[in-house]
Every structure is written in structure tokens, then in C-alpha cells.
Amino acid sequence: MNKPLVTVIIPTYNRAKTIERSINSVLSQSYSNLELIVVDDGSSDNTKSVVENIDDSRVRYIWQNNSGACAARNNGINNARGEYIAFNDSDDTWKPNKLEKQLEVVTKTGADVVFCKLSIPVKNGYKKLQPEGINEGFVNFRKNSVAGIGTQTLLFKKKVLTKFRFDEEIPRFQDLEILINIMNSRNYELYCINESLLDDYKVSRDSISVNSNKLITALEILERKYPDLKNISPALSRDISGYFRFSSKIEIKNKNYFKAVKYEFKAIMYEERKKLLYPWILLRDIVRFLK
CATH class of the missing domain: 3.90.550.10 (Spore Coat Polysaccharide Biosynthesis Protein SpsA; Chain A)
Incomplete structure (x- = not known):
């Protein structure tokens, strides 16, 4: 054969x-x-x-x-x-x-x-x-x-x-x-x-660690192409929520608070189980940065 x-x-x-x-x-x-x-x-x-x-x-x-x-x-x-x-x-x-x-x-x-x-x-x-x-x-x-x-x-x-x-x-x-x-x-x-089945993989740090432009662009494309993602795969939706939260924290460090709030609320959209907690998490992160 x-x-x-x-x-x-x-x-x-x-x-x-x-x-x-x-x-x-x-x-x-x-x-x-x-x-x-x-x-x-x-x-x-x-x-x-x-x-x-x-x-x-x-x-x-x-x-x-x-x-x-x-x-x-x-x-x-x-x-x-x-x-x-x-x-x-x-x-x-x-x-x-x-x-x-x-x-x-x-x-x-x-x-x-x-x-x-x-x-x-x-x-x-x-x-x-x-x-x-x-x-x-x-x-x-x-x-x-x-x-x-x-x-x-x-x-x-x-x-x-x-x-x-x-x-x-x-x-x-x-x-x-x-x-x-x-x-x-x-x-x-x-x-x-x-x-x-691969040799050890090393995660490289790139520009995404200091700005969220590529990350956000990618997330917005996924949002546009798969608007029903929360219903299609709730498990993946929770990870998408985490990526938006990561972007929000980057924008807090960069003092872009409007973007930080925007991405935090997008995180809420993808993870409804924590929607009551996210505003407080955002406020906590801002306070921590300002100290």
C-alpha cells in the first residue's frame, strides 16, 4: 500500500x-x-x-x-x-x-x-x-x-x-x-x-507587549467576521474577553483611558458571567497605575 x-x-x-x-x-x-x-x-x-x-x-x-x-x-x-x-x-x-x-x-x-x-x-x-x-x-x-x-x-x-x-x-x-x-x-x-511533538517553544515578546494595535485590529476582524462567536463557542468567547482585558491594561499604562474603558466593555460583552465585576476591575487597575 x-x-x-x-x-x-x-x-x-x-x-x-x-x-x-x-x-x-x-x-x-x-x-x-x-x-x-x-x-x-x-x-x-x-x-x-x-x-x-x-x-x-x-x-x-x-x-x-x-x-x-x-x-x-x-x-x-x-x-x-x-x-x-x-x-x-x-x-x-x-x-x-x-x-x-x-x-x-x-x-x-x-x-x-x-x-x-x-x-x-x-x-x-x-x-x-x-x-x-x-x-x-x-x-x-x-x-x-x-x-x-x-x-x-x-x-x-x-x-x-x-x-x-x-x-x-x-x-x-x-x-x-x-x-x-x-x-x-x-x-x-x-x-x-x-x-x-515539537521542541520547546519560546514565546517571544514583541511590540504587542507595549501597544495593543495589532491585537485590537485582529480582535476587531474576528468580531466582524464572527458576530455570533459568543453563541458559537462560549469557551473561546471567554478567551476573547481576556484578550480585550489585556488590551485595556496596556492602554491604562499608556494613559489612554478612553480606549481602556472601551476595551473593558468589550470584555464584558464576551464574558457575561463577570459583567458586574469588570467595572470594578477597571477602576482598580486605574487606581493601581496612578499610585
């Missing part, structure tokens, strides 16, 4: 220092019937030469003008020949059995999309598996929040990605948005492997 071909897509931009490790972690998979498409999103460093120096016929290099990681992922999907499609990031590495384990789950369960956890070092050698609220098995979209599922953990049946694409306008939560879209269709099953 012929093994199905898996297409792995790595979008990259100026990652010449890390891309080789990411590629090698894919090429050294115990499941070897794969093709690897590296989509270069207009790098200005020597990413192209690093990729082209890798001597493996399974690797394909595609250049595009700088359009963003989601455009690169969609470009890879358009060029994929595999029956299954997986993604890695150009600075992440997989464990050797990732694809093998995920394909075993697909065969056993019939799942359309399979993901594993991310192992995140916290402190003193302790690691947590993210997302924390989902256990092994099929995901109930109403009861389980799909926030925190990383693109690099996902394996799709290609038929899913013939109907859905990554939103190229959203600046954050691209993985979350496509999963909401897929799960909201109610035509596909999502399965969780309750272990990490």
Missing part, C-alpha cells in the same frame, strides 16, 4: 540563521514520503542560498514579493501536491515522529485536522502544554477554546484547505481565525494529541 504524500509548508522572511534547522527537522521525520515547500516572503538576507544548498530533492523553494506569512502559507497551499498539508515556522523544529503520530491518528479516528500541544518552558525546569484546556480526543467547539493552537502543530487533510484559506489581512491570530472558520462550518472534525 502506497503511503500518502504529505506537503509541509514553511513560510519564511529573513530567517537565514534558523531556517536550516527547521528544514532539517522536517526532512528527518520518520515518515519520509513528503515534499517541503519553503515560501520566501521577500527576504533580503541569504535565506535563498541557505535553502538551495540543502541537497534533498523533496525541497522546493518559492519566492514571492513581501506579502506576509499568511499569503506565503496560501501560496504554499496552492502549490501543494500532497494529500495532507502541514506547516512549520522557520524558527521552530519538530520531533522526528510528529508526522507519523499525526497520520496514525487520522487513520485511526478519521479526523480532518489533527494538532498536538506546544511545550512551553515556564521556570525551574517546569513546562506547560498549551493549550491547557483541551485533552486527548475530538474537540468540542462549544466547550473547548481553540485559542493557543499553533499553526506549526497542525496537520490538515488537503480537502479542508481547498475550501479554507488563511486570512491575509489579520495581523494576529491567523491560526485561530482559520480554525474558527473550519469549526464553524460543522463539516470537519478536529483532534487533539495531548503531547508536544
